[in-house]
Amino acid sequence: MDFSISESDRAVLDDVVVEAKAGEKYARYYDEHEEEVLPKSFPEAPSFPPIQRRLRGRSRNDTPMLVLQVLMRIEREAHCGVPLRQPPTALGNAALDAAGTEAQKTRWGHLMLAMSITEPGAGSDTKAIQTTARLEGGEWILNGDKIFVTNGVRCDGAIVWATVDRSAGRGGIKSFLVLKGTPGFELVRKEKKLGIRSSDTAAYAFRNCRIPRDHLIGGNENVPRGESEGSASYKGVLKTFNMTRPFVAAGGIGKALGAFRFARDRLAETGVVVDVDESPNFRSATAQALLDLEADIEAATLTVLRAAWLAAQGEPNNLEASVAKAKGGELCRSGPQRAMEALGAMSLSHDYPVEQYLRDGRITDIYEGTGQIQRLVIARAILGYSSEELT
Amino acid sequence: MISFALTEEQNQVRETLLSFAENELASRARSADEARKAPAELLDMAWSLGFTGLSIPEACGGGGAPRSHLTGALMLEALSYGCAGLASAAFSSMLFVNPVIDLGSEEQKLRYLPAFCSETRCTASLAIHEAAPGFDIAGMTTRAERNGRGWVITGAKRLVPMGERANHLLALARASDASGLAGIRAFIVRTDAAGVTIAPDSGTIGLTALGFARVELAGVPLEGDAVLGNGDGADIRPLLASLRIGGAALAVGLARAVSNFAIPYAKERVAFGEPIARKQSIAFMLADMHIECDAMRWMVWKAAAEADAGRDATRASVLAQNYVNRRAFKIADDGLQIFGGHGYVRDLPLEMWLRNMRMLTIHDAIAAA
Numbered sequence: 001m002d003f004s005i006s007e008s009d010r011a012v013l014d015d016v017v018v019e020a021k022a023g024e025k026y027a028r029y030y031d032e033h034e035e036e037v038l039p040k041s042f043p044e045a046p047s048f049p050p051i052q053r054r055l056r057g058r059s060r061n062d063t064p065m066l067v068l069q070v071l072m073r074i075e076r077e078a079h080c081g082v083p084l085r086q087p088p089t090a091l092g093n094a095a096l097d098a099a100g101t102e103a104q105k106t107r108w109g110h111l112m113l114a115m116s117i118t119e120p121g122a123g124s125d126t127k128a129i130q131t132t133a134r135l136e137g138g139e140w141i142l143n144g145d146k147i148f149v150t151n152g153v154r155c156d157g158a159i160v161w162a163t164v165d166r167s168a169g170r171g172g173i174k175s176f177l178v179l180k181g182t183p184g185f186e187l188v189r190k191e192k193k194l195g196i197r198s199s200d201t202a203a204y205a206f207r208n209c210r211i212p213r214d215h216l217i218g219g220n221e222n223v224p225r226g227e228s229e230g231s232a233s234y235k236g237v238l239k240t241f242n243m244t245r246p247f248v249a250a251g252g253i254g255k256a257l258g259a260f261r262f263a264r265d266r267l268a269e270t271g272v273v274v275d276v277d278e279s280p281n282f283r284s285a286t287a288q289a290l291l292d293l294e295a296d297i298e299a300a301t302l303t304v305l306r307a308a309w310l311a312a313q314g315e316p317n318n319l320e321a322s323v324a325k326a327k328g329g330e331l332c333r334s335g336p337q338r339a340m341e342a343l344g345a346m347s348l349s350h351d352y353p354v355e356q357y358l359r360d361g362r363i364t365d366i367y368e369g370t371g372q373i374q375r376l377v378i379a380r381a382i383l384g385y386s387s388e389e390l391t
Numbered sequence: 392m393i394s395f396a397l398t399e400e401q402n403q404v405r406e407t408l409l410s411f412a413e414n415e416l417a418s419r420a421r422s423a424d425e426a427r428k429a430p431a432e433l434l435d436m437a438w439s440l441g442f443t444g445l446s447i448p449e450a451c452g453g454g455g456a457p458r459s460h461l462t463g464a465l466m467l468e469a470l471s472y473g474c475a476g477l478a479s480a481a482f483s484s485m486l487f488v489n490p491v492i493d494l495g496s497e498e499q500k501l502r503y504l505p506a507f508c509s510e511t512r513c514t515a516s517l518a519i520h521e522a523a524p525g526f527d528i529a530g531m532t533t534r535a536e537r538n539g540r541g542w543v544i545t546g547a548k549r550l551v552p553m554g555e556r557a558n559h560l561l562a563l564a565r566a567s568d569a570s571g572l573a574g575i576r577a578f579i580v581r582t583d584a585a586g587v588t589i590a591p592d593s594g595t596i597g598l599t600a601l602g603f604a605r606v607e608l609a610g611v612p613l614e615g616d617a618v619l620g621n622g623d624g625a626d627i628r629p630l631l632a633s634l635r636i637g638g639a640a641l642a643v644g645l646a647r648a649v650s651n652f653a654i655p656y657a658k659e660r661v662a663f664g665e666p667i668a669r670k671q672s673i674a675f676m677l678a679d680m681h682i683e684c685d686a687m688r689w690m691v692w693k694a695a696a697e698a699d700a701g702r703d704a705t706r707a708s709v710l711a712q713n714y715v716n717r718r719a720f721k722i723a724d725d726g727l728q729i730f731g732g733h734g735y736v737r738d739l740p741l742e743m744w745l746r747n748m749r750m751l752t753i754h755d756a757i758a759a760a
Binding site (some may be wrong): 001002003004005006061062064122188196257273276277278279280281282291292295296299300302305306309310320323326327372374375376378380382383387389390 | 392393394395396397401424461526527528530531566571572628633654657658668669671674675677678681682685686687689690692693695697698699705706709711712713714717
C-alpha cells in the first residue's frame with residue numbers, strides 16, 4: 001500500500017499544470033464563442049513537448065501508467081483552459097482499437113473517429129437504438145438520427161451504432177464506420193451547451209446512407225439470440241467504456257478540485273483557513289465546508305485510482321469503474337456548487353472561473369453513463385442480478 | 392509509487408481476524424451488548440491470538456513485527472465486521488500499547504510493554520474525553536502540573552473504554568501553556584495509584600461491551616518519567632492520527648457488515664409481488680452503501696499508509712475521519728431502513744449497529760491503529 005508519487009512523476013504532473021494554465025487565457029473566449037472550432041494547435045503549443053516525450057524513460061517500477069494518466073487528467077481538468085493542441089483521435093478510435101479487425105485498424109486508425117451512439121429516444125438505454133442498418137446489394141443502408149456526438153463536427157468519420165435486427169434486441173446492435181462526405185450522411189447541427197463549449201457536439205442524420213459491407217466494425221454479421229447475449233461488437237464497445245469511465249470520472253474530479261483550490265486560496269486571503277488541528281466544534285462553517293469538500297475530493301480520487309490500478313494489474317475492474325464514475329459524477333456537481341457557496345455572490349461573476357467549473361464539470365454525471373446508470377450497474381453486480389432482473 | 396497491493400502478511404492477518412470476527416465475535420455480539428460487558432472467556436481467547444504484542448519490540452518480549460498503522464487498520468476493520476463493540480473491547484490495550492511503541496522513551500517501552508507480551512491478559516486503555524459539551528482536546532480541563540521532579544495530574548475523564556478493567560491508562564492532560572494541542576501531553580497512570588477513582592459511567596447508546604467508565608484523577612502524583620515520550624513528553628498529534636485511523640477503520644468494518652447483511656434480506660423480502668432489491672429505491676441505497684464502503688476504506692488505508700511512510704498523517708487522518716463519520720453513519724441508518732420494522736426490533740443486529748456506529752463516529756478514542 002503506497003500513495004506516494006515519485007519525483008519524476010511529480011515533475012510530469014507539474015508540467016501538466018503549467019500547460020493547463022497556459023490554456024486558461026483562451027478559456028473565456030471559447031466559452032463565449034461556441035460556434036468556433038478550436039484550432040489544431042495554439043501558438044503556445046510548441047513550448048510544451050508532447051506528453052509521450054516527457055514520459056520516455058519512466059521506470060517500470062513506478063506508479064502504473066494508467067494510474068498516472070488518471071492523475072494527469074485530474075490536474076489538467078483542474079483548470080478551465082482549452083487544450084493547446086487537439087488530440088488526433090477521439091472515442092471512436094478507442095472503439096476501433098477494441099473491436100475492429102486488424103485490416104480495419106490499419107485502414108482507418110490514422111483518422112479521427114467520433115463515437116455515435118445516442119439518439120433522441122435512446123440515451124443510457126443503448127438497447128433501445130432505432131437507427132437501422134440493412135444489407136442490400138453488398139452494401140449497408142443506414143437510416144436514423146443521432147445526437148450528442150462528441151467531436152462530431154471536427155472528426156473525419158464516426159463509428160455509428162445501428163440495429164441490423166430489432167427483434168434480436170441487444171444482439172442485433174452493430175457498429176459501422178461512416179466517413180464524412182458519404183451521401184445520405186448529414187451533419188445536422190452543432191449543439192449549444194451549458195458548458196464544455198470548446199468541445200464540439202454534433203447531431204447527425206442518416207437517410208438511406210450507403211456504406212460498403214466491410215465497414216461493419218469487427219466484421220461479424222451473425223446475430224446472436226437470447227436476452228443476455230450481446231454481439232461481439234456491442235461487447236467490444238462496452239469494454240471501451242470500461243476503460244474510459246475512470247478517466248471521465250477524473251475529469252469531473254478535476255473540475256471540483258479546481259473550484260476547491262480557487263475557493264480555498266481566495267478565502268485564505270480573507271483569513272478563512274482550515275486548521276486540521278482545530279476541533280470541528282470551533283471551526284467556522286466556511287472552513288468546515290472546505291474541509292468536507294477536500295475529503296470528498298480525496299475519496300473520489302481514490303476510487304478512480306483504485307479502478308485504474310486494477311486495470312493496470314490486468315484485473316477486472318467493471319464494478320470499480322462504475323464506483324469511480326458514480327463518485328466523480330457526484331463530485332462534479334456538489335464540488336463546484338459548494339465552492340461557490342463558500343465564496344458567496346462574486347462566485348457568480350465572470351471575475352472568477354468557478355462558475356465555469358460548475359458548468360464544465362456538470363457533464364461528468366451525464367456522459368459515459370449517468371450516475372443512475374452507474375448505480376444500476378453496481379446494484380446488479382452486488383445483488384447478482386441480470387439487466388433484466390433489475391431495470 | 393501508487394499501489395493498492397497488500398503484503399502477504401497483511402492479507403494473512405486480515406483473513407485470520409475476519410474468520411475470528413465471523414466465528415467468535417458476531418455470535419456473542421447481542422448478548423455482550425445486553426450484558427454491557429465483554430465476556431472474560433472471549434477476551435482471553437482474543438488475547439491468545441497474540442496480536443496485541445505483535446509489534447512490540449523483541450527487546451520488550453514482543454513479536455518485533457514492523458509497527459504498521461495499515462496493519463492495525465486492517466485488523467480493526469476485519470474485527471469490526473463481526474462486532475465493533477467486542478472488537479474494541481478485546482483490543483483496547485492497543486490504545487495504550489501502540490502509542491507507547493510509537494512515542495514512548497526506551498525506558499517506558501522496557502518498563503510497560505513486557506506485560507502485554509505475557510500469556511496472561513493485561514488490559515489498558517486511554518482517557519481523553521471530558522464532560523464539557525462540544526469537547527475540544529486542546530481545551531481540556533485535566534491538568535498536569537510539575538511538582539518537583541514529578542507531576543500531579545488533576546481532572547475528570549469520561550467515557551473511558553474498558554476503564555474499570557484497565558491496569559494502566561494513558562490520560563491526556565494539559566501540561567503547559569503552549570497554545571492548542573502543543574500544550575497537551577499523554578501521561579501513563581496506574582489505575583491503582585493514590586487519587587485515582589474509577590466508576591462505571593452512566594451508560595452509552597452503543598459499544599456497550601466496552602463498559603465505559605468515568606475516571607477521577609484527584610491530584611494523582613506521578614513520577615517525572617510518566618509523561619509519554621522523552622523529556623517534556625512527545626507531541627500527541629501522531630497519537631491523535633492513530634486514533635482517527637483506528638476509529639474510522641472500525642466504522643468501515645461495521646459499514647461493510649451492514650451492507651453485506653442487507654443484500655440477502657433485500658433479495659428475500661417480497662413486497663408488491665417482487666423482492667424489494669428489484670426496486671430502484673432499495674437497489675440504489677445498496678449501491679450507495681457499496682460505493683461508500685469502498686471510498687471510506689481507501690481513505691483509511693491512505694491515512695494509515697501516510698503514517699507508515701513516516702509522514703505527518705494529521706491531514707490525511709482528519710480527512711479520513713471526516714469522510715467516514717459522514718458516510719458510515721448513513722450506511723448504518725439506511726441499513727436499518729431497508730429492514731423496516733424488523734430493523735427496529737432487537738432480534739436483528741441493525742438497531743445495535745446503528746447505536747454502535749453512532750459511538751464510532753463521535754467518540755475520539757475507541758481504538759488506535
